[in-house]
Amino acid sequence: MLNSRLNRIAFVVTLALGLCGEVRAQRRATWIWYPGDYEIWLSNQMQNRRTERGSFFPPFWRLDSHYALVDFHQDFDLKEAEQIELRAEGQYNVKLDGKLLTGAPEQLTVPAGKHRLNIKVYNQQHVPAVFVRGKTIGTDGSWLVTFEDKEWIDASGKVSDQSGTTWLTAGSWNFDDAQALPSAFQLRTEPRRATRVTRNADGSLLVDFGRETFGYVRLHGLQGQGPATLYFGESREEALSVEGCETLERLEINQPQKADKLTTLSKAFRYVNIRPEQGVTLDSVSMLYEYAPVTQRGRFRSSDAQLNKIWDVAAYTMDLTTREFFIDGIKRDRWVWSGDAYQSYLMNYYLYFDTPTVNRTTFALRGKDPVTSHVNTIMDYTFYWFIGIYDAYQYTGDKTVVQQLYPRMQSLMDYCLSRRNQDGYMEGLAGDWVFIDWADGLSKKGEVSFEQLLLCRSLESMALCANLVNDQAGARKYQQLAADLKAKIFATYWNAEKGALVHSRVNGQPTEHVTRYANMFSIFFGYLTPAQQQQVKQSVLLNSQVPKITTPYMRFYELEALCALGEQPYVLKEMKSYWGGMLELGATSFWEEYDPSKKGPEHLAMYGRPFGKSLCHAWGASPIYLLGKYYLGVKPLSAGYTTYEIVPSLGGLEWMEGTVPTPQGDITVRATARQLKVKGAAGTGVLRFTSKSKPSCKGTRIQAKGNGQYELPLAPGKEYVVSYQAAD
C-alpha cells in the first residue's frame, strides 16, 4: 500500500511540474494534421446535414476521408533541454531520434542538441492530429507529415536508408490550445428572439424571426406527451405549407414537467410553423443563431440608401452562407459547390478576408486522388477550382497552400486533359455535368466554348502555380497548352460577323448561336483585343436579343465584365434594379435565382417544387465584390497586396466610402466628384483616377499620364487627400 501511495504522489508532482511547464511555455503552438484531412473530414460532416422533409439528403459525389494513420515530425537543435507537453487525437506513439518511447507520453524532455521527434497517430473516426508545446518547440505549419513513412528494418534491425517518402508541411487552423480538440469543433451560437408569434386556435404557432436566419429553434415551457412538428419556411408561404415545405423536424415530446427543448439539426428559416399534437403545449419560442467566427472587415457606404441596403443584405447573405465552408445556400444544398465557392472567395476578399475558410473550402472540394469525376461532377466547377487557387494566391500571398495543393492540381488536370476529345476539346462525357448556369433551353451539346475558355484559364493557373512550386517543366507545359488552346478557341468560336464567340461546336461545326457566358468571361480574362471588347459589349452584353441571365450567379460575371469595360454607371442601375428588385419583394437575403418577370409565389418555386428555391444563396451576394473591386476600385497587383491599385469609380454616386481588407491591414477609400481620400495600411499602392482639372495632394507629387489620367504612388500607413474634378 505504501508503494502505491508513493506512486500516486509522484503522479501529482508530475502534474504540477506539467502545469508549471505550461505557464513557462512561450512558444505558440497549434493542433496540426495532414493538409486537407481535417478539411475533408469536416466537410463530410457539413455536407451530410442536408435533409429534405425529414429525410437525409447527402451529396451524389464521392466523399473522401482523412488518412487514418499519419506520422508527424520535426527536427530541433536545442540550446538547453526542454520539457514539452504532447497531445494527440487518436492512438499514438512517440519516437525520439528514431527510438520508440514507452507508452503514450503526455510529457517528455527533449535533451539539448540536435534531435528528431516523431509522433505517429491512428484514428479512424476523427482526424489524426497532434499538439506539442514547450519553451521553443511547438506544433505549427512547419512540421512535416506523411501517410506512409516506409521505414522498414532488415533482419539485423537496421532501418532502410532510402525511404522514398513524400513529406508535406502540416495543415492547421486556429486550435491553439491543448484542450481545443479539432474533432470537437462547433460553430458558435447565440440566442435570438422571435419578432412575431401568431398563435392559432388549433394550438399551432407561426413564428417570424424577422429575417432569414439559421440555427436551432428552442421551444420554451414545453409540456405534454406526443409529437410536435416544426415546418420551416424561408417564406411565410413555405412555413404554412405542411405538405410543400422543404424542411421539417418532428420531435417526440415526453415532458410531464415544463422544460425547454432545442431542435436537433440547425436549419434555415425566417418562419417556423410549430404544430404540437393535442396534449402538447409550449409557452414561447426563441432560437439559437449559429454562425461562423468571421469578422466583416470590408465596408461600403454611399449616397444611395438603396445601394447601401443592397450591400448590407449581401453581406448578411455572406454571413449566413459562410460556415465551416463557403456553402451554396443555407436551406439547400448546404453543400460545398465549387462554382458557388469561387464567387464566395472573391466576395470574401472584399468582406472578411478570411483565408482559412478559402483554404478549407478548396481542400474540401478537391478531396483526394484518384480523380473519378469532375469536382461536384461538374466540368465547369473543376475549372473554377483551378482558377480559385491562383486568385487566392494573388489576394493572400499564401504560397504554402499552393505547395500543399499542387500535387492534387496536377492529378486533376491530368484527368481533364485525358478527357479531351480527338480535336482537343472538352465535351461532356457520360457522368460529366456541363452546368454553365440555370437557364431554360441552354444547350450543353457538343463542345461548348465557355468550357474551353475555362480550361484555358485553368491551364494558365497551372502554369502560374507550377512556377510558384519551382516546377519549371510543368510551367512550360501548361503555358504551351494554354497558348495553343486559346488560339484554337478564337479560330473556332470567334464569329467576326456577329462580333462574338458563338456558344458551341456541334458535329465539328461552330453553331450560329450566341450566349453571354464565353463572351463575358473573355473580357475579364483579358482574351479580347480592345476592338473585340467593344464588339462584344455592343453585340452581346448590351444586346437584349441575346438570352437574359436570370441567376445572380451569372449576373456576377456579366456585371463584372461590364465593370471591366468601365460601365460602372450602367452596372449601378442594373444592381439597383436587380438586387433592389429582390429587396422590394421583401428579400432579407439574396436568392438563388431571380427573374423579375415572375409574380408572387412563382418566385419561391424551382426544380419543379413550390418552395424549391433557396432564398439565401451565396452567389446572390455579388454586389460585395463589384462594389469593392470596381467602385472602391481596390485590387492587388502582386501576391498578397505587396503592391495594389485603387481606381475609384463613383458610377453616378455622389459619394462613397469603404474599407477593403488585405493580409496586413485595411485599405480605406472615400470618394466624391471633387475629393479622393485613400489610405493603405501596408504594401505599396497606386491611386489611379481621371480628372478634368489638374489634381493636387498636399506633400506629394501626382503623376500625369496624359488624357486626363493621373497616378499617385501610395506609401503604407499614410493618408492621401486628393483634390480633383471627376469626369461627368
Add this chain to the structure above:
Amino acid sequence: MLNSRLNRIAFVVTLALGLCGEVRAQRRATWIWYPGDYEIWLSNQMQNRRTERGSFFPPFWRLDSHYALVDFHQDFDLKEAEQIELRAEGQYNVKLDGKLLTGAPEQLTVPAGKHRLNIKVYNQQHVPAVFVRGKTIGTDGSWLVTFEDKEWIDASGKVSDQSGTTWLTAGSWNFDDAQALPSAFQLRTEPRRATRVTRNADGSLLVDFGRETFGYVRLHGLQGQGPATLYFGESREEALSVEGCETLERLEINQPQKADKLTTLSKAFRYVNIRPEQGVTLDSVSMLYEYAPVTQRGRFRSSDAQLNKIWDVAAYTMDLTTREFFIDGIKRDRWVWSGDAYQSYLMNYYLYFDTPTVNRTTFALRGKDPVTSHVNTIMDYTFYWFIGIYDAYQYTGDKTVVQQLYPRMQSLMDYCLSRRNQDGYMEGLAGDWVFIDWADGLSKKGEVSFEQLLLCRSLESMALCANLVNDQAGARKYQQLAADLKAKIFATYWNAEKGALVHSRVNGQPTEHVTRYANMFSIFFGYLTPAQQQQVKQSVLLNSQVPKITTPYMRFYELEALCALGEQPYVLKEMKSYWGGMLELGATSFWEEYDPSKKGPEHLAMYGRPFGKSLCHAWGASPIYLLGKYYLGVKPLSAGYTTYEIVPSLGGLEWMEGTVPTPQGDITVRATARQLKVKGAAGTGVLRFTSKSKPSCKGTRIQAKGNGQYELPLAPGKEYVVSYQAAD
C-alpha cells in the same frame, strides 16, 4: 393525450407486424457493403493492435479507409407486394423508384411489379452497410453499389440520364441477421486453464499455458491497490526477461474487494510473468483463448508419428495466425503481409478452404487507389498479390471477387510497369523494399532475377484475370508483356555453364552469383525445359555450395520445387529434419526463422533483439501444403475443382491418409504401396499413379498410359479402391 396514445398503439401494431414479417420471411439475407471496404476497415483495426513493450506500433505503409457514403440498389419484379425489413449502419435514406421516402424507414412495402430500391448510407467511423429482408427480397452479393451515383437534376427537377456511374456487386461475409452488425464483429473466445503456475517469494507468478497460445489473460481474485505488470513470453526466457520481452501490459489495480480482471489487448504467449507490486494479490490465472471461426477440414495421417506431429503443429500454427486476416505472426507483426498471406492462402486450401478469409486478406492488402507504394512497400509482395488472385480463382472458382478486384489489379500493374527501368526491368527505386527473404548478405542490388520472374508470373495472372472479366484487349496486352519478359529473363539471367539463373544484373551485366530463389520458382512456374529442370535440381537445389535457406518461408518454395520434380522421398527427410528440428527444441508452433546451426537462446533472437523472433509464424506451416498437394497429391485442374487430379506419392511412408477440402465437399485419399483408396464429393477427378504390376479397381476401367503410368477417371461421390504395386 388520446391522440398520442393512439399513435403509440399504432406503433406497437407495426412492430408486431414487423415480427410476423420476420417469421414469414423465407429469403436468406446478409449485410452488404462496398466490396473491400469492410475488409480495409477491419484490417485497420487488426493492424493497429501491435504493441512493443507497451507502446503502440502501427504499420509503416498507408492505411486506407472505407467510402464514407455509399449507395446500394437492386431492381425487383415482384408478383405481389412485399413487406421488407431494412437496417443500415449509418445515417441513411431510402428511395423507391427514385422517390425519397420519409425519414429513415425500418420497414416498408414494395408494391407488386417492377421497382428499384436505393439505400444511401453515410458513416465515417464504421463501414456503410445495409441489411434488407423480405419474402423474396434480400440483400446479398447481387446488389449493386457505388461511391458516387452522379445523379444530378436540372432546374426543372429532371434527373440526369447519363450518369457514368460505375457499379460493383456488393461485398458480404456471414452477417446473416439484422442484429449481427458488421461493426460489432469480434473473434470468438473461450476460457483455457494454465498448465503450470509457479509462485515466487516476491509475489510474482510464472504461468505456463503448455503451448503457444493467443488471447487475454484473466487474473482471478485480484485484490489491492497499485500496478501489476504482465510480461509475456513465447518462451520461458522471454517472459522472465523483464527488460527484454517484446510485449507487456501494465494494469492499474484498485480493488478493495476481490474481483477478476482481463487484460485489455489480446496477445501471443505461452508463458506469462505476472508481477504485482506490493499490496496487490491474486488467487489464480486463466486465459481467454481468442480464435477465428474456421474449421479444419483438411487432415493428414501417416505411418510416421513425427510427420503427424509436424502436421498437427503446422495446423495449430495456422489456427493461431488465421484471424480476421491471414497474418504473419501472432506476437509480431500482427500485420497482413502479402508474401506471408500468399503462403497462408495455399495452406488454407489444404486445411480450412475458407475463401472469405482469402478474399478479405486480398482486399485488405490492396487497399485503394492511388497506388503510392508496393504492397507493404515490398516489390515481391506486390507480385505475390497478383499471383494469389489467380490461385484463388483456380482453387475456389470465385469469379465475382476477380471482377471486384480487377480494376485494382489494373492500377497496381500500371504502377509496376511505370517503374520499370529503361531496359524494361524492375529494380528497387527509392521507397521500394526488395525483400526476397531474410538471409545474411543477400544482394538486392541492380535488377534481381527473382523479381523479374515474379513480375512475369504476375503479368500471366493479369492476362488470365483479364479473360475472366472479358477484357480481351487487356488479356492480349498482358500476355504479350509476359511472353516478352520471359524471353528476356532467360536471355539475360540463364547461365548455361552454371546450369542456373544467376541472381542479378548489375550495371547492365549479369552477375556470376547463383541463389536458390529464381531457380526454384522457375521450376513450379513451369518456365524451364525438362533438361534445364534437371540442371537446376543438381546445380542449385541439391548443391550445398549454394547458400542455404534459413526461413521456413523460402523452404516452402524450395521443397515445393523439389516435390514438383518428384523428389518426395528427399523432401520428406528434409521436412522431418527441419520441422522435426524445431519440435525437438520444444516448438509448439512453427517459427519465423530456424537455423539448425544456432544454439539455445540464439534461436529466440532476431532483428538485433534477444526475443525479436516470432515463434508462431504462418509461413512456418508449409508442411500442410506440401503434404496435401504433393503427397496426398490433390490439386484442381480447372477452377473450383470442377476437374481435379490425385497423384498420391508416399515418399517413403508405409501409409498415409487424408482429406483435402474443396468448394463442394471433400476429397479423401488413403495410400499404401499396394492399395489406393480415393473419393471425391464433387467434380470430375482423375487418379494418376505408377504401378509395377497391372492395377485393378472393381467396376471401373483403369487406363494404362505406358511406362507403368495409369489413370483412373473419378466420378463424384464414389469411392475407388485400386490394387497396385508402387514403384520402390
